[in-house]
Amino acid sequence: MNVKVIVRGKTKGSLLVAKNPINFLGGIDKKTGIVHDKKHDLFGKSIGDKILAFPFGVGSSVGAYTLYSLKYNNCAPLAMICLKADLTTASGCAISNIPLVVVSKDDYDLLQENKEITLDAIEGKIL
Amino acid sequence: MELTKEEEAALDGKQGETLALAYRTLVAIGEASGADKLIPIEWAHLSGVNYNTIGDAGKEFLSNLSQDAKFKVKTTVNPMGFDFDSVSRYHLDDKFIENQRSIKNSYEKMGVIPSYSCIPYEIFDLPKQGTHVSFAESNAAIYANSFSGLKTNKEGAFSALASALTGKSPSSDLRDDDIRKPNLTIRMKVEPRDELTYGMLGYFAGKVAGSSVAISGVNGLDRRSCKSLCAGMGTSGACGMFTFGEEEGEKIDFDKNEMQKIHDELNTSEKGDLITLGSPQLGIEEIGDLASMLKGRSFQKRCMIFCPRAIQGQIRDLGYSREIERAGGEILYDCCTCLSPLVDNKEVDSVVTNSVKGAYYLKSSNKVDVNLKSLKRIVEEETR
Numbered sequence: 001m002n003v004k005v006i007v008r009g010k011t012k013g014s015l016l017v018a019k020n021p022i023n024f025l026g027g028i029d030k031k032t033g034i035v036h037d038k039k040h041d042l043f044g045k046s047i048g049d050k051i052l053a054f055p056f057g058v059g060s061s062v063g064a065y066t067l068y069s070l071k072y073n074n075c076a077p078l079a080m081i082c083l084k085a086d087l088t089t090a091s092g093c094a095i096s097n098i099p100l101v102v103v104s105k106d107d108y109d110l111l112q113e114n115k116e117i118t119l120d121a122i123e124g125k126i127l
Numbered sequence: 128m129e130l131t132k133e134e135e136a137a138l139d140g141k142q143g144e145t146l147a148l149a150y151r152t153l154v155a156i157g158e159a160s161g162a163d164k165l166i167p168i169e170w171a172h173l174s175g176v177n178y179n180t181i182g183d184a185g186k187e188f189l190s191n192l193s194q195d196a197k198f199k200v201k202t203t204v205n206p207m208g209f210d211f212d213s214v215s216r217y218h219l220d221d222k223f224i225e226n227q228r229s230i231k232n233s234y235e236k237m238g239v240i241p242s243y244s245c246i247p248y249e250i251f252d253l254p255k256q257g258t259h260v261s262f263a264e265s266n267a268a269i270y271a272n273s274f275s276g277l278k279t280n281k282e283g284a285f286s287a288l289a290s291a292l293t294g295k296s297p298s299s300d301l302r303d304d305d306i307r308k309p310n311l312t313i314r315m316k317v318e319p320r321d322e323l324t325y326g327m328l329g330y331f332a333g334k335v336a337g338s339s340v341a342i343s344g345v346n347g348l349d350r351r352s353c354k355s356l357c358a359g360m361g362t363s364g365a366c367g368m369f370t371f372g373e374e375e376g377e378k379i380d381f382d383k384n385e386m387q388k389i390h391d392e393l394n395t396s397e398k399g400d401l402i403t404l405g406s407p408q409l410g411i412e413e414i415g416d417l418a419s420m421l422k423g424r425s426f427q428k429r430c431m432i433f434c435p436r437a438i439q440g441q442i443r444d445l446g447y448s449r450e451i452e453r454a455g456g457e458i459l460y461d462c463c464t465c466l467s468p469l470v471d472n473k474e475v476d477s478v479v480t481n482s483v484k485g486a487y488y489l490k491s492s493n494k495v496d497v498n499l500k501s502l503k504r505i506v507e508e509e510t511r
Contacts, residue, residue, distance in 0.1 A: 006159045026491035030182060037491065058364050060265060060488075062174050064283040065181040065188075072184035085159035086365050091285035094155035095148065095188075102159070 001107050001126040003119075006085050009099030011051065012118045013078040017111050018042050018054035024063030024088065033075030048075035051119055053111050056082055057089040067092030079119045081126075083108050101126075128157045128297070129164050137293075145196045145292065152289040157297030160280075166298040168279075169254050170201045171291035172247045174263035175284035176234065177208040178227040179466045179492075186226055189233035198238040199294040203247045205264050206408065206433070206463040207231060213459060217469050237291075243461035244435035246354070248275050249410040261296045263287035265361025266354065266407050266484065272368035274353060278302055281367035301367050306338050309369070310376040315344040317386050322355040323501040326483035327389045329359025331381050336366040341374040351416070351502070354407050358484040393486040396496035399479035402426065402509055404502070405433030406464035406485035411441055417456075417502070418447040424510040426455035431469065436460040454510065466492050479505060 019041045022028065027037035033048035048070070057063055067089070070076035079099040082089060093100040099121035103111075107126075118127040136142065138150040153165060175181045181189075208227050209219060235241055244250055247262070248270045254260070256276035262268040263282040271277040280300045282290070290296045300306055313332050317324050325348065332340050348356070360366055409417065409432060417432070432451060434442070439460055442448045448458055464470070464485040470478060470493045477496035478489050486497040500508070 004158070007155050023491075025180065026488065030184075056365065059362060060174070060180075062177075062180040062284050064285045065175050065185040068188060069182050069184035072187075086283075087156050087160065087280060087286050088283035090156045090159035091152050091283040091289070094152045095285050100155070100159075 001103065001110070003081070003101035003103050003121070003124050003126055005101055005121045005124045006090050007093045007098065007100040007121065009079065009097065009121050010119065011078045011099060013049065013051045013116070015111055015113060015115050015117060016042065016045065016047060016050040016052050017113045018052070021056050021058045022054045023059035024057055024066040024092070025060040028066060028070070030066045030069035031073055033070055046075065047077050050077050051079045051081065051117060052077035053081040053108065056084040057086045063088045064092030064095070067098065068096045071096040071098065079121065081111065081119070128154060128162055134165060143195065145192060149289040149292040152285050153293065153295060153297055156286045157299060160297060160299035162297035162299035164298050165295040166259060166302065167294055168200065168259045168261045168290050168296045170203070170260040171198070171287050172203045172205070172260070172262040172264055172267055173234070173239070173284065173287050173291060174205045175288070176205045176230060176243065177466050178223060178230055179208045179468050181230065183226070186230050189230055193233040193236040196237050196292055198291045200291060202239045202291040203242040203244070203251065204234055204239050205245050206243050207461050208466070208468050210459040210461050218471070218474070219468055223468055242435065242437065244437065245407045245463055246410055246435060250435050250437040253277065259296065259302060261287045261290035266358040268367055269357040269361050269369070270354065272301060273357065273370070281361070281365065300338055307368060309339040309341040309374045311336055312341040312343055312373050312376065312378045314378060314380045315342060316380050316382040321501040321503060322351040323481050323483070323499065324386065325352040326355035326359040327386050328381050329356040330363045330389050330483050331385055332369065333360040333362065333364030333366050335379060336364065338366060339368045339370070340366055341370050341372060343371070343373040345371060350410065350412050355483065358407050358482065362484045362487045390499065393483060393490070394497060394499040395490065396477040396498045399477040399498040400428065400475040401470065402428060402430035402479040402505060403433070403464040403470065403485060404430065404481065406480070406482040408433045408435050408463055410435070411438045414438065414442050414447050414451070415445065418450040420506050421450060421454040421456070421510065424454060424506065426510050428509060430456045430509070432456050432458050433463045434458060434460055464489070470495065479509060481505060
């Protein structure tokens, strides 16, 4: 699958796929990486060490620092896949060195929870 | 993205790691948003100032950055977690205070104007119409685009910081006049109206709209309702501006039903132990208005009122702060309802506020219940 590269990098890991957008500031515990927004479909799950797929980020712009905190606390995703890279997510990933790519809706729907993938955010491919 | 030779060199680290980091951030955002180049901006407004929101990671990051970074354009900042002048009256641990001081020092070392306000559009002279700025505070970005004639994206903390360091921003999204034109209209159908209904309208619009939205059936908004609309919209979604009137394309009604759903989502208590006013912070008009509403009345419980430092002298000279303090209000500067550690769930179970944005963050971050009602009702029910 071809992807658009936003922040470069290469990683391998298992997928965690969200249906709802993520509010990083209000919805994620920055010390553990656990989703604590009760209305979110990933509630109770950890986004750490996963390749996190979600539609896009919402809410406060300070969410970018939450991404940096997750990295600092060793509970950041390995990489992220979005339908639309909002500014908060893109900048948070850039500064935290988390590879970030954008995929089409059709490709997003093919992403399977727990599947092991290789994300090549240099060549722009998911294998 | 097309970069100039100078921009490429800076991206490669030829002008040091700080500028390389700033340009990496701008390029990532530019690629994400389909920008073809970087353009100059005149003013950056930064979020990520409150220790409660950026934590140790943010504090360390800013401390490292401030070793050699200097802001290149006019740069203002969002509120902190508390007011240094009155913090000794609250139960806040010394560690938090020191961490907040470190963040404040880092920003000031880099050359920020120490505004500590989420309403820069109300306390600074505005550049001429059409000027590009880079505002990270969501209510301020929406206000700047929708009421002040400025152009900004709803920036992230890092993109605005990168803009402050370089004086540039990717030319994308709401910097493009075609994208500023809404393709969805929300018809305001709710009566009667006050700042709370407009806050919920904004919250609804943020959930359903793309980058820009039209709102019809609204005119003659006062400042309080304008700010409430912008803050509600900024809380729930990615939408960065609105226009008034009906546009071509899809139309959605905001009616009593939709409003009730939002009220049910945000209002979790029928009473509160504490009142907070100000998210966004109250400006001079709203403080004057509040002072006259409070004439001859007193709060029956604690009430915290959040303002920018910039109006402190004026509201004292006009007698507003004396009137509010006589009524039992606590006026705090440099901080805001949102994410303030001064609202502690070990001390209060529930908070009364008229702010939709405040309600969202009080619930999700301060972990308290919220009794959401209009300022008029707060004065009627919580003062005597």
